[in-house]
Amino acid sequence: MKGSTLELVKVTKRYGQTTAVDAIDLKVEGGAYCCLLGPSGCGKSTTLRMIAGHEAVTDGDVLLGPHNVTDLPPAQRGTAMMFQSYALFPHLTCVDNVAFSLKMRGIDKETRRAKAMELLDLVAMTPYAERLPAQLSGGQQQRVALARALITEPQILLLDEPLSALDPFLRIKMRAELKRLQKELGITFVHVTHGQDEAMALADLVVVMNQGIIEQAGTPREVFNAPRTAFVARFMGGHNVIDVPQGQIAVRADRLSLTPLEGATALVGSAMPAVVRDVEYQGSFVQVGLEAGQANELAAQISEAAFDAMPLQPGDRVAVSWVEADAHRLSTVA
Known part of the structure; x- marks a missing residue:
């Protein structure tokens, strides 16, 4: 797998008279780990869904590598989405959950299960391949959801608050796993979170959003040590304005x-x-x-x-x- 550059050009999302995302510009280099960070309602999840194609862009363009994917359906974009709820099929085993998208593409059973087992091995879930989601812990379900997202070999993996349902100890463990996998696979990750510590630990690029705009984008050290605005200084924590x-x-x-x-x-x-x-x-x-x-x-x-x-x-x-x-x-x- 190889990551592609993601670029948002004046991307806007309006719901009637309400502007959720206001003409944002952002470039994420291929193979980078980007965290969209901000309080609830700041526009970060809406931005992620527009990148995925699950929300229509009101104005602006979404570029993936050399291609404009603004009007393409999700399956044709080269992206994969890992949802906050994990959204595993309760009646399917782990291996069948992971293989599901290949089944929908008409890939034969032997080939898709072999590929699914490779991905389960990647996330250290091989011993649980035949278990149902209800028989797994939250962290194990997350690993299966991650394997399912990766089986399509996306250029960009989109993660919508994937650690929020985990207890604090497991959250720290799993964010280390996410970082390891991202570096190993070399694909671009775009991860939505409201946790400052999570963004600081994971990201190459931290993008702080507020009321539909990008207040600041930079490395974790840049954003923490040199906040541009009072909002960023307060939201990142550890600062007095x-x-x-x-x-x-x-x-x-x-x-x-x-x-x-x-x-x-x-x-x-x-x-x-x-x-x-x-x-x-x-x-x-x-x-x-x-x-x-x-x-x-x-x-x-x-x-x-x-x-x-x-x-x-x-x-x-x-x-x-x-x-x-x-x-x-x-x-x-x-």
Whole structure:
């Protein structure tokens, strides 16, 4: 299998007077792992369905490699879809579920079952080939759904929140499996998620969407360390959006420093007064929630050792400061 470049050109989706996706442009290189990330209702799943051909494009074009596939039916696009619910046929065994699309194409039983067994082996499900979906765990069902999507040898695999139904431990395990398979197969993955940690762990390209537009696209490190907008800074987590005289900035929570605020001691530089709202122990660090006047709610992550040296509790008054080099200026105010 080999991945193809995907390009969206001014792709728009309208439902009556409502615009769900608003003239977005996006290029995903062949063989890349792309995550469409954003809150519910941001347009990410609608975008995925338009790529798949399950939703008609109102305006714009969907290009797969050198071909314009905007008006092609799903089966002729070279894409395969893995749904959130997995959508396995309950009355078919694992091997027959995987082989189903080849059966619909008229491939003989021996050939399609042999190919299905190859894919089950790829996802480590050979011992469960004759089981029904109800006899499998959630993670095992996901592996079967993945094998079924891959049997058509797609150029692009589309995944609609495939890990959301799994428990946290299994979710981490399965995302590592997805990344391994994507690299091994070399095909393009486009994966919809609302989980920032999932996108950061999996993606070569993170695409943050909000209200039908792309707020920012880039590598995980670019998007996390250099958010362009207040929305991206807040949604990616780990950042504080702060109004300063020069404009709006983002400062990572682990880059804030807290010191005692004694009486009316003068504050210098970037420091501002705040009141501790809550304290949460997180193991490797302590999360301190703060109320800071016009800056509103802030969060600081401090090491366990630093917290032990200066224990804090709700109601304590502190000075919050940061190094200017850690302040990232935002280009757009949310």
